[in-house]
Amino acid sequence: MSGTTTEQLAGKVWRIAHRMRRNFGGVRRLISGRADRARSVHDPLRPGQRPQDILAILLLTVGVAVVVFDIPTYPWIRSLPGEYWRTFNAFTDVGKAHWILWSCGLLCLYLLALDASRLTFRMRMSVGAAFTYAGFIFYSVAATGILAIIFKWCLGRARPKLYEQVGPVEFDFFAFHGSYTSFPSGHSTTVGALATALALIFPTWRWLIIVVAFWTAFSRIMVGAHYPSDVIAGTLLGMTFTFFTARALARRRIGFQLSAAGRFEPIISRASAGYCAKALWYAACGRRRVTRDLAEPGAQMAQDMKRDQDD
Numbered sequence: 001m002s003g004t005t006t007e008q009l010a011g012k013v014w015r016i017a018h019r020m021r022r023n024f025g026g027v028r029r030l031i032s033g034r035a036d037r038a039r040s041v042h043d044p045l046r047p048g049q050r051p052q053d054i055l056a057i058l059l060l061t062v063g064v065a066v067v068v069f070d071i072p073t074y075p076w077i078r079s080l081p082g083e084y085w086r087t088f089n090a091f092t093d094v095g096k097a098h099w100i101l102w103s104c105g106l107l108c109l110y111l112l113a114l115d116a117s118r119l120t121f122r123m124r125m126s127v128g129a130a131f132t133y134a135g136f137i138f139y140s141v142a143a144t145g146i147l148a149i150i151f152k153w154c155l156g157r158a159r160p161k162l163y164e165q166v167g168p169v170e171f172d173f174f175a176f177h178g179s180y181t182s183f184p185s186g187h188s189t190t191v192g193a194l195a196t197a198l199a200l201i202f203p204t205w206r207w208l209i210i211v212v213a214f215w216t217a218f219s220r221i222m223v224g225a226h227y228p229s230d231v232i233a234g235t236l237l238g239m240t241f242t243f244f245t246a247r248a249l250a251r252r253r254i255g256f257q258l259s260a261a262g263r264f265e266p267i268i269s270r271a272s273a274g275y276c277a278k279a280l281w282y283a284a285c286g287r288r289r290v291t292r293d294l295a296e297p298g299a300q301m302a303q304d305m306k307r308d309q310d311d
Helices: 002-032 035-040 051-079 082-089 098-112 121-155 160-166 186-201 203-222 228-251 270-284 297-310
Strands: 256-258 264-266
Touching (some): 002 098, 051 160, 051 203, 082 203, 098 121, 121 228, 121 270, 186 203, 186 264, 203 228
Antiparallel strands (some): 256 264
């Protein structure tokens, strides 16, 4: 009996692995098949988006922060009541990358293991959108996190806790010591990447996302972990990398598209996103089917669209 159960479990695992491999192959073919389209799209970078412009912004803002803000910030924070530190310390770890990578990574793996051919039209659209945007967030946060680690371990800037010993502008290149990993801020890099990704995916929520991201990044200064220039550099790193990642996707019409004005827009419209959200909610409540009748795919699609209109 146990042997039969083990064989059934092994067969199920093999089918899931085979399905994931097949779905991953489909995703790879989709991306590689759009390379020609990306080369054919003439989308010159606008002023302010060119690499030299971004470098100028980085040098200006970080330089001003080093000269004007870094020196008085740490003594000022030390003079504040302890309630400030406890308040900002309560939510500063939102900027850690591990919860974002785990949630997005597991979601992508779960969606890869699904047999999407059996899902209804709206559910397939929901799965496609969720996989695309979760993968976009995962890649942006992971890549910028790796870049931040490389920069901070190579540059070796002393953290604010060494302010009284070495001052605010002490750099020990390739020190490879935890006390010399202040520039740039890894938390702020993650916050910048995540906030930029979410602002592009949910443009109507952009300002709320920006404000929440600002206070989350600012908390790294208030808890005494980084100088203002560290936070600015990390935030710009996360924003810039995520922006160019979204631009590369938009040129291939994967997740995003370029409007007539040259702006990024989610490729799924607000109406379609609303229909997908309702389909997921109704499926979770048991009010709508998740799988479709494979014998009549066209009829099932028409039925799904009719239900969307009725809702």
